[in-house]
Amino acid sequence: MSVVSGPVRVRFAPSPTGYLHIGGVRTALFNWLFARHYGGQFVLRIEDTDEKRFVDDAAADIMASLRWAGLDWDEGPDIGGPFGPYVQSQRHAEGIYATYSTQLLEAGLAYMSFTTEEELAQMRAAAEAQGIKSFRFRGPERAWPLEQQQEMAARGRPFTIRLKTPLEGETRFQDLVRGGDQIVVQHSQLQDIVLIKASGMPVYHFAHLVDDHLMQITHVMRAEEWVPSTPYHVLLYHAFGWNLPVFAHLPVILRQDGKGKLSKRKDDILTNRFWERGYLPEAMFNYLALQGWSYDDHTELMSRDEIIERFTIERVQPSPARWNPDKLKDLNGLYIRRLTTEQVAERLLPYLTKAGLIADPPTADERAYVVSLTPLIHERLVELSEAPDLLEFFFREPSPGPEGYDPALLVPKKMEAAQTAELLRAAHEALSQVKIWGIEQVEAALRALVARLEVKPGPLFGAIRVAVSGRTVAPPLFEMLVALGRERTLARLERGYTALG
């Protein structure tokens, strides 16, 4: 029997204070999978109540990142929906939060607090100086009648609205990911948190909760870092007399070194970087699904549809996972190899264009050429962005010397330069006589040369490889020569032995 019954409405509610990192995508992904698996709705809501850290293009970037990862939403800022608007600053402008904070004020469950930030900072410092272990703020106004609070406000004193947290007792709540036991927090550990800032803008604790209620969110799936503040949320639901959503706190993704959670400030884990670096969204999707969720004891490679079908909250585990780029790379390579030549070629074009190897947009000839080159590197690719480097010598002439590659690379181990030059000259001679420039013919000619000169294939092929590509590591030789064409092959061999004197 499933632990989930009834309708399902979940949301992903990022704040546009920075670009999306993969931890954020994972949270979005799990919400999305949950909605898709149980046939519910996935809502995107922008929580832009942080006026200080607001980043102008962050919301657009976040949405682009989600789309890249293959996530779509049923309701959101760009497409609207029955519970709009889906941007908190707009909802604030409509007076939604003020309506509800007033309700709490009138019920005596919240109060206007006239203590300023500066005063609060001083109080905290003073407490610390006195060796007081933990400072929990409860404003003196919690005892005031509402009229007195309003009088102060009328006199122009700036105020925040704080939750009047109970002094005694405890709050408990259940978490779907942690199952079993309830999480219990003593009220003595709480303080009177700010609900509405002096600017009139609500804080997360208040805004998200009002919106979750109004948008009829049934399951709140968010990162584990929210567990400690959940008691405040439970208290608020009770204050309003609203039904609680089901909580499911997802394990955080730890940094690669295990020291702390992923941060937006570290740009190597920003989602938009993964497109640039040549990651396939389907590989990222698969990788992220496996961060905190598993299907069984051996299945890892799964399509989007398979994951949707198999995803259940029961199989989400509570312990944090560590960011593992090696694993992602492995999956990416696996996914690249599963694509057809044409599909890979198509995905390679933007990277080649960006590197300036082909035109923007690519011509028909360039496209065809890239399709013909793709098999040479297809199974060698781990990141699509490696393609320009691997294919560069097909588009630009490598030359021995200070401007190009080191001529010493031409000379195989245990061999002299003059000897190598002879080898390359012989190869030039042999290849210039090949009638049909095909893989079999080129191979036959070079194998015959190996036999005739009584040399090992390794050193000879190695010298040719360098002469033709300017590097010691390259795609298979015969395929490479054929893709290069007779003219360019011969010209490069000649330049090779000329450089060796």
Added chain:
RNA sequence: GCCCCCAUAGUCUAGCGGCCUAGGACGUCACCCUUUCAAGGUGAAGAUCGCGGGUUCGAAUCCCGCUGGGGGUACCA
């Protein structure tokens, strides 16, 4: 400091009282294939299931303590 959460190899994980002499994957190493590099194939090393107590005929699995790690402690989210 205080509060909360978590705990199986370097990493991600399977395991939800006997199928475990702990399974899979990444990474590492070796060998095979081979013109380089990959890919692929075969195999290996790597976990006293963090430690200590219980409960039970029997514990990686349940309970308690400790330790370690992580998170929170803002008029940030």
